[in-house]
Each structure stands twice: as structure tokens, then as C-alpha cells.
Amino acid sequence: MDSISMETGFIIAGILFTLGLTGVMIRRNLIFVLMSIEIMLNAAGLAFVFAGSFWNQADGQVMFIFILAVAAAEVSVGLALIILIFQKFKTLDIDQLSKMKG
Amino acid sequence: MQIFIELIVLLPFLGFLILSFFGKYLGKKAISATAVGSVGLSALFTIILGVKLLNEPDTALFASLWTWFDIAGFNPQIAFYVDSLSVVFVFVITFVGFLIHLYSAEFMVDDDGYARFFAYMNLFVGSMLILVLADNLLLLYLGWEGVGLSSFLLIGFWYKEPENAAAARKAFIVTRVGDTAMAIGLFMLVYHFNTLDIQVLLNNIPGQWEVDNPLATATALLLLGGAVGKSAQLPLQTWLPDAMAGPSPVSALIHAATMVTAGVYLIARMNVLFIQSPVTMTVISIIGATTLLVAGLSALAQYDIKKVLAYSTISQIGYMFLALGVGAWSAAIFHFMIHAFFKALLFLGAGAIIMALHHEHNMFKMGGLRKKLPLTFWTFLIGSASLAALPLITAGFYSKDQILWYVWAGEHGSTWLWLAALTGALITAIYTFRMIFITFYGEQKTVVHQKPGALIKIPLIVLAVLSLLGGFIDLPHNFGNFDLFSRFVTYTLPGIEIEGENLEWILQTISAGVALFGVYLAYLFYLKKIPMYNNISAKLPGLKKFLLLGWNFDGLYNRIFVVPIFTMARINKRDFIDYIYTGIANLGLFFNSVLSKTQTGNVRWYIMGITFGAIALITIMFTL
């Protein structure tokens, strides 16, 4: 098998990360924002695995497992909060939730 | 002998202390007894001192209490020096003061501040005695300030009326201007002579400063500034008419007889310094001449009886300054003594009238009091005659005539000054008898409420006698040359050279004629009320108002000093220095308003911020 250079991997992870960042910035629906955050987490994990495989160690994969656990916990709590927000504000517009302004 | 000197000064202060601390526990009789008694005892001791000095006129008595301080060889003492000049002043102060205290015992009897009044009066008498008895200029300045303070307290005695408080303040501030000049003069003296002891200075000044030395002129002019302020001469005369807001005894004692003559005393005492500067002497005589004309003309238009007397005081002190300026030292002091008698008499009489008519000050509302208040009328008439210098019988004639003679014939006199003084005499006669005719003759416009009692009548009578007989102690040269007074003070004051002695007869006749003519004019205008008077006074209302306001010096000073300062204060209300501090605060507020706009509460905005930050950080980290 041909070898894949490490830069390629990181570039791919970088592209995915910036796509996720763009998604957070341009979408106003809370669901989409959360989705984009998941994309960013995943891209970070991808970078970790690449690095771990480059050094032929299991550490990268271990890190990805931790990230996975964190993402799971975060999604569950976040979705519960989104349900509560929807019940209270009747909208999922993130711009309406700006009570901390000033 | 020493103890008498100390007691003369200390007794009034003792009276002041007793009345200040225990005044509210004492009854009215006790209060007046303390006050009148202290001044009376001082008068008694003065007589003893006077007798001793009359026997040995070329000596001086000295009493030292303690050394005030000693710094770098400059050590003024608390010490009193009595010579023939000071004993004249002390006699006037204590004696006239005693009479006025007696008068006030009845005049102020209905007032709540009875004890306070007498406390202040005693404080005044004590300070004035320190002033004239001080043996060094620093102690004199202490007395100077003390009389200024007492004057302030007494003018504003009825302080609950705002005008009285304003008048007191005005008096204090205007004299302060003069006091500051005098203080600078004292500094110069200390700097050059390292002492303020008067006798030492009088000995050393001619040696160190020759005639027309600029330093001598400067120091003399500065001391003159102080004298001008305290004696209410041009240009610092604006406070005296307003000072009539105080009670009549105060006006009599302070603003007629004693405090306003402190300037005259200072110049007479420091005669050596002034002789070293002929420029200053000329300035003094010009100030005297102009002041007496300005004030005399102003008195012609006044309708408040006390204001007429106030302007008259300014004018008469102008005469004293004129005499000092031409070098007639003893004539000035003689006129001071006689003036104290008749001016105090006039003020006390005016006070009696005002009290009898229930605080009516306007002369044109009085009238016909000749029959109702006979004693007041006759004493007032005697005082006015003395003021107008009616010939031969009144004391004022002798003293004023002496001044006129020396102004004409002295080596520094001049014809112009003599003409000014003569015109002043005419005007004096007119306004004085104008006052008499309007107040005492004609039909009565206000009812007499109460007649004066014994304590008021006695001082009036005594002062009237003195106003008549006091002149006989110093007759002019052609009347017998009985110069008891001049010889008495000549041991302390220099004499005067005369040119052209033969003309004294003619000058006396002229001045007598002028005075009588003035009385006749007043009779025509105000008693017979000839139509020409109405024509003149109706055609010139502007002139009348101008004279009524005392030549509107108040307006002038308002325009020159007060308005610019108020304008600058108004411009600077925001206080540009404060801008620096508020500027820093405003800068903080500005940044706050800008930065708080970045807290939109919008999550996407924050993430954009984070992205910006990330870009910036990476750029910085990887390009350095």
C-alpha cells in the first residue's frame, strides 16, 4: 500500500473543522448549530487518530474514545436543553436567545 | 506711673472679657456700669498722665510688658510709649469714648444685644489705645487690625438685616486693601532697618535714606495706602457712607472721632519718613484736597441725616490730610481734636433725633423739631456751627483757619490748594446749615415719640461746651499767639516755616466771610425756599443723582473689579482644570459604551469573535 502523507490527513481534518465552524456561524437554527459542533468534534478526533497512526501508537485512538464520550454526554444534555428552550420560547432561533446582551 | 499706662490699655480689654463671658448673666445696669466704668477709669488715668506731660512736655513715658518675639535680631516688644502726640489722642479716645459709652447706656437700652454691644465697644477702645500707644509699628498694626475687626463687628451689629452685614463686609474688605499696602510697607522697613521700633526708626531713617530716595518714597506711599484705607480718603472712601448702617454711637465713636483718624495718627507719627519723600507729601495734600471737595459736594445731595455726617467726616479728614501734606503737623492734630468733639456731638445728636422720631433717617420727613427737642436743637446747632467754622465763637473756626493759613503760607503750600480748601469751607457751611434748616425748621412731618433722657443729654452738653471753648487753647498768631497746643506737640512734631506773615488778617476775613455766605445761601435755599433753587435743582436731576451716589465710586469699582471677576468666574464655571479629571472619566465611559456594543448576547457574534482571535493569534505566532 502506498503511504499517505500526514499532511493530507491534517488538511482533511482542517477542512472538515472549518466547514463545521462556518456552519456554526451562519445557521440560526439551534439544531444546525449543534450539528455543526458535532462536525467540529469529529474533525478534531480525526486529527488525533491520524497523529496516533503516524506514530504507530494506540494513544490517538484512546483520545478519540474520550472525545466520543464527551460528545455523547454533551449531545444528550444539549438536546434536553433545546427541548426546554423550545417549550419556553416557542422558537429555535438562536438570535432570540440574547438576554445576556450589554 | 508705668502702672497707669498699662491700666489705661488693659481696663477696656478687661471690660471686653467680662462682658463676653458673663454678659448674659449680668443685668443691664451691671453691664453698662462695667463698660462705662472701664473707659471712665481709663479717662481718669489719662488725666493724670496728661498733667505729668504738661509739666514736662519734652519727655516721654514708657511701659514695657514683655518681648513679643525675637527672630534674627528682630524683637518687637509689647510696650507703650506716651509722648505729647499720643497723649492728645489718648485723651480724645478715652474722654469722648467715655461720653459716648454714657450715651449708649441709654440709647441701646432696648436692644437684646446690650452686653454684646458694650463688649465690642470696649474691644474697640482697647484696640485703638494699643494703636496710639504702641511703641513699635508691629504692635500698631495689631491695634490697626483690632479696630478694623471692632468696626466690622459694630457696623454689622444688627446682623439679621442683610444690608448691615453687607456694609460691614464692605468696610472690612475696602480697608483690607489699604492694610495690605501698609503691611508691605512694614516689610520694607523691617528689611532695611531690622526693627520696627518707632523711635529707633525715626532716628535712623534720615541717616540711611536721603531725601527723595526711591525706597523712602515707596515705603511712604505704601504706608499712605494704609492710612487712606482706614481714614476713608479717595480712592478707598466708599465704605464710610455704607457704615452708617451701624448704631449712632458706633458712628460717633468709630467713624467720626477715632478710628478714621488712625491714618492721620500714622502719618503724624512717622513724619520723619514722610519728610524724606516730598513726592509723598504732595500726594497726601492732593488726596486731601480732592477728597474734601468730592465728599463735600456729595453731602449736598444726601437726604439721610447720617449720610450727610458721613460725607462730612470724609471731607474733614481731607482737611487733616491736606494739613499733613503741606507740613502743618500740629494744625492737623489740632483739627483732629476739635473735629472729634463736634463730629461726635453731631452724630450723638442725630442719634437722639432718630430715636425720638422712631428710627426715621430721612431729613425731608423731619422738620419743626426746634420746639419739640430744644436741647437737642441747641447742641446740634453748636456742633454745626463749629463744623461750618463760624467765626470767632466756635472752636472749628480756629482749627480750620489754622489749616487754611498754613496751606496758603507754608513753604509747601500752594494757592490752588488754598482755593480748594476755601471752596470746601463754603460747601461745608452750605450742607451743614441745609441739614439744620430742613431738620429743625419748617413744619413738622413726623411726630416725636420720646424725648431723650439724662444719659443722652449730658454727653451732648459736654461736647457742645468743648466745641465752643476747645479752640481757645490755640489762638492764631495775630490774636495773641497763644499757642499752648502747638508748643505742646512741637516736641514730637516738626514745626512749619511760614512765608508772608502779614496776610493772615486778610485770609481770616475771607474764610469768615465765606462761611457766613454759605450759611446765608443755605438760608435762602432751604428756609425761605427761593424759586431759583427749584429751578436749579429741577434742571439737573442727573447731577443730583450723581452727587447722591457719592460720585458713583461704587459703580466705577463695580465695573472695574467686580464685573470682570464675575465674568471670569462664570466663564470658568466648568473649571477647565476639572476637564482633565472628568475627561479621564468620560474616556472610560466612552470605551464602556463602545465595548458594551460588542456584548450583543448573540452566540454567532461571539463565535465570529473567536474566529477572529484565532486568525490573529496564528498570524502573530507564526510570523514572529
Add this chain to the structure above:
Amino acid sequence: MLTILFYLSATVAIIATFMVITRYHAVHALLYLVVSFLAIAMIFFTIGAPFIAALEVIIYAGAIMTLFIFVIMMFSLGTSTINQEKIWLTPKTWLGPSILTFILLVQFILIIIEDGNQASTFEVIEPKDVGLSLFTKYLLGVELSGMLLLAGIVGAYHLGKRKKNVLHRYLKMGKNNG
């Protein structure tokens, strides 16, 4: 062979992710996201991390995305939402942020390319090695993740509970205060 697979799945992942952030309908976006995750799992597989590939499919695409879809279906967002999204997603909205992130990406790539290019062969790392490393070297991390997941469970349960309206006793009594 593996290299071609690698680049292919990378392309699919990137295109799918791009589609995620530009859809109007939430469910469409989620499905695209699932595709993206599966493509990434392929990438993991080609670089010698099969365990992680399996975990990605099972947990990420399987559990987390499913959770997402259920929650969205609960909201029952209708056509109005889709129209709303159309209105929100104008060029004015996405031009600025896109430029920013593009700059960030360019910087990122520049940094990565700067270092020397090192190609290497990828050896497969067995699940056994991962497990060993996880439970010996990173045991503490495992425990902590356990606690984190516990917190997540408790939080999600508590937030999802239907609450009764509780009034303060003063308000309940209907008296005037003070």
C-alpha cells in the same frame, strides 16, 4: 488501492459535510451528516484504526445521530420552518463568515505544509492494543469519562422531566403581601 479508497472517502466526507451546512430541511442535513460520519469511518479504516472505525459507526452515527433525529421529529417542524431557513440563509449572511473561515483554513494549511513532508506506512493497530493502553495508561481518563457520562445521564434525565408548576406559598395563598 487503499490510497484510492482513502481519497475517495475523504472527498465524500467533505462533500457530505458541505451539504449538511447548506440544507434547509433539518432531517436532510442530519442524513447527510450520517453519510459524512460513515465516510470518516472509512477513512479510519484505511489508516489502520479499525476499532475506531467501528466505534464511529456504532456510537456517533448510530446513537448520537439517532438521538438528533428523534428530537427533531419531536419538534415536528413544518414548512414554515423551511421557509424561515430560506429567509435566514442569504448570501449576506454566509459571505462574511465564509471568508473568515477560509482565511483560517489557508493559515492552517500553510502551517501544516511548512514542516517537512514525511510519508509513512500505516500499520493496523489492533483493538487489543487500544484496550491495553486504555486500561493501563489512561485508566484515570476512563474513570473521569465515566463520571462525565454519569453527570450527563442525570442532567438529561432531570431536564427532560415534566415539572409541575410550583408557586411560592405566598403566591398560592392569594393574600396581599405586606
